[in-house]
């Protein structure tokens with residue numbers, strides 16, 4: 817099934833100059849970029865984005881982190897796009913991520929793990945609509 821997914825190069829990835837590397841890897845995997853922009857989330861916007869994690873011990877910290885600097889947000893599309901992009905990213909904790917994944921290669925911390933990717937069709941729908949309106953989906 818052709819799926820859309822939301823990708824974010826997180827503030828650590830942008831500030832460390834890893835945006836191009838992430839884009840190169842996802843394009844190399846054959847995922848198509850339908851929309852892309854740089855944003856800086858407020859704390860409230862980061863809380864809305866990570867709403868599913870409200871109440872978890874890391875919620876305050878991760879929403880501080882996500883609002884600490886600019887992010888690059890993208891809509892990606894491809895056959896099994898959600899799973900294929902998650903495979904490129906690797907496990908949440910970089911030490912558990914497979915060799916050759918973005919997180920294994922570049923993450924420095926369980927929180928500062930360079931990239932985000934939607935984990936289901938439902939969350940992809942929510943996350944895409946959170947950041948993009950229909951006019952911004954230039955490639956779709």
Ligand code: ATP
Pocket residue numbers: 869874878907908926927928929931932933934935
């Ligand atoms: P993402 O949703 O960002 O793609 P993920 O789906 O791999 O990551 P989630 O469980 O959704 O992982 O956690 C969201 C984010 O919160 C993680 O990517 C990480 O930045 C942070 N995080 C998750 N677990 C922890 C933890 N135990 N301690 C600190 N930060 C964490």
Ligand code: MG
Pocket residue numbers: 933935
């Ligand atoms: Mg997640």
